[in-house]
Amino acid sequence: MKALKEGAVADAEQIEGSSLKANAALKRQVDDIDNLFSEEISAFSTLWNTPFCHGNTEDKHDANDNANDNANGNVNLSVDYGDAQASNRLKFSSLSSRFPHAPENAVSMWIADMDTAPSKHIAHAISAFVSSHYGYQSVDICEVVAARYAKQGADIAANSVVSTASVMAAVDTALKVNTTKGDKVMVLSPTYGPLRERITAQGLKVVDVSVDDISIKETDLDRNITALLDAGSTAFVLCHPNNPTGTVLSEPLQHEIARFCETHNITLILDEVHSEFGFVDTETTANNSAANTRSNTKNTAHHGNNTCAIKPFAIDSQFAQDTIIRINSAGKAFNLSAIPAASYAIIANDELRDKFAREIDSCHLEASPVAKVALIAAYEKADDWLACVLKAIAFNRQYAQALINVLSPTTPYTLGEAGYFLWLNLNQRFVNDTFIEVCKRGVIGVDGASFNAPGYLRLNLACHPSTIKTALLRLFS
DSSP: OOSOOHHHHHHHHHHHHHHOOOOHHHHHHHHHHHHHTHHHHHHHHTTOOOSSOGGGGOOOOOHHHHHHHHHTTOOOOOOOOOHHHHHHSGGGTTHHHHSTTSOTTOEEOOSSOOSSOOOHHHHHHHHHHHHHOOSSOOOOOHHHHHHHHHHTTOOOOGGGEEEESOHHHHHHHHHHHHOOTTOEEEEEESOOHHHHHHHHHTTOEEEEEEHHHHHHHHTOSSOOGGGGSOTTOSEEEEESSOTTTOOOOOHHHHHHHHHHHHHTTOEEEEEOTTTTOEEEOTTOOGGGTTGGGOTTSSOEEOOOSEEEOOOOTTTTOGGGGGGEEEEEESTTTTTOTTTTOOEEEEEOOHHHHHHHHHHHHHTTOSOOHHHHHHHHHHHHHOHHHHHHHHHHHHHHHHHHHHHHHHHOTTSOEEEESBSSEEEEEOTTTSOSSHHHHHHHTTEEOEEGGGGTOTTEEEEEOSSOHHHHHHHHHHHHO
């Protein structure tokens, strides 16, 4: 296996050089970081495809290469990426029309997928299924999902699982069966834009609960977290771990929120799709994670290599399970957006689950058989692949932090304890038209305004390290 995709890195350096106006001392500091992390950059570069020169990112293996990889205990993660395959990905498609202010050589770090091919086990499982099955099929994922949660220390009943076509279909359905037009629905803000959109699309009123306020309040001696919540709401849509901040709320805080919702008959709708991407600093416990992910302070990052799944929200609060709808998918963790893999809801309450399942069935929103096959293969056969990807992302988080601390140490940013997003507060750096200015500099992320946070930028770090370096140099040089 190649140690480094030399052509891709060379192109990245060329683009970087054409966009830089950094002084020599700053350039030396960046070079020092690259030298410090040279082994990691070399080791992980083979995993990532890079958009800089699609034709040079091929990493071909013959049967002997694969045999050697397997014999050495390595997971063969490489795949041939040609121009056509990369250009067909939404991440790189029609960028000039999507982002008209961005130049041709802009780095694309916006949509939430990863620049690496999925596990071959999943492709093989899908191929075998579609070549040997036809007509309507019955494929069950309930036992497999329950086993997945058991591996993470969470006990759920297999019969509590309802498959869905997508996470957003599940959220939309959960709102539909639990709210009435005009009701108030809380969201942990900032949050994933489509969650807010589904709330307003159903004629519901969004009530923002600031993740900053909760983080600050949790560190106070005289705290009253529940004072920040709205007892008059019908539901609380909570993305946890948070997208975009990566915030993981402490377990005591999770229990408080769950208790509040149970007391006031508020349905807690949990989007937990980023839960597999846990990055816990060995010197930091979950109990102070919220305080360390405040987006209004700087250097708020956890970059330990202790990767693990984030425990399901309030899973030990038995009193609250009847008011919880937790939603998840194999699609995000195993990079299966092109299929996509099956999503599902876990609902302990029989009456609530039956109502939800009937709505899913009547609208034909159950996951397809192929999507279920993909989920089963991912959960049962692709953990080695996921472990390698998590290690690479853990390094990218560390690398990004090191670069920011040199290039712009006063810029507030958040990585949090989960996810592969860098959440930048650029309000002071680009006072007017922040996102347009960022695009003009050749960096395409997600506008913070879509998360109800104008002046912020979300960057996807699940990519080649040279992409991260180029983007940060363009933003801060």
